[in-house]
Amino acid sequence: QKEVEQNSGPLSVPEGAIASLNCTYSDRGSQSFFWYRQYSGKSPELIMSIYSNGDKEDGRFTAQLNKASQYVSLLIRDSQPSDSATYLCAVDTGGFKTIFGAGTRLFVKA
């Protein structure tokens, strides 16, 4: 069964620090990888997508992909209290199937 694994956390970082969120996946044929942010009581919001090995930066967010290790990560620089949320890793395995991890809860302390 295809799986996406994340550490459930909570991950607690001080304001201004770098938050590092990690994700592993089981399907080697996966081509598209996503990070969603979900605030408590809200629906998931797409914040990053990455399709090839290496880093992709968007503002304070950097997504990293290593297909050989089947590993995806999200770095949040200069973390703010408003970044406190659950971050969902998602992997598109093809054929209309996107598999989600259970999410990592992030707390940024002011």
Added chain:
Amino acid sequence: ETGVTQTPRHLVMGMTNKKSLKCEQHLGHNAMYWYKQSAKKPLELMFVYSLEERVENNSVPSRFSPECPNSSHLFLHLHTLQPEDSALYLCASSGTGTGGNGYTFGSGTRLTVV
């Protein structure tokens, strides 16, 4: 309206009731999805429609019945639900038809079965 709109936001229903969840997308996307989100569990894919045809049905109990009358609207009809069906039901849409560019989610329907 923009994005993906779901109604109702909250729903409490008895086990013998029949109700429907509605989803509408204003993004011109051609694929729509129903996901179930239970506490501390990954999102579970329930149904996928691409160009109004169902292309995925993830072994969902028959008490959940989807309907996609056109590419902008998606319904989830509910009947004789169980308490364990209480969850957040999320509708999503994508533009490529395969989810390869990520999803836009609606705000969800918080369902409580009593």
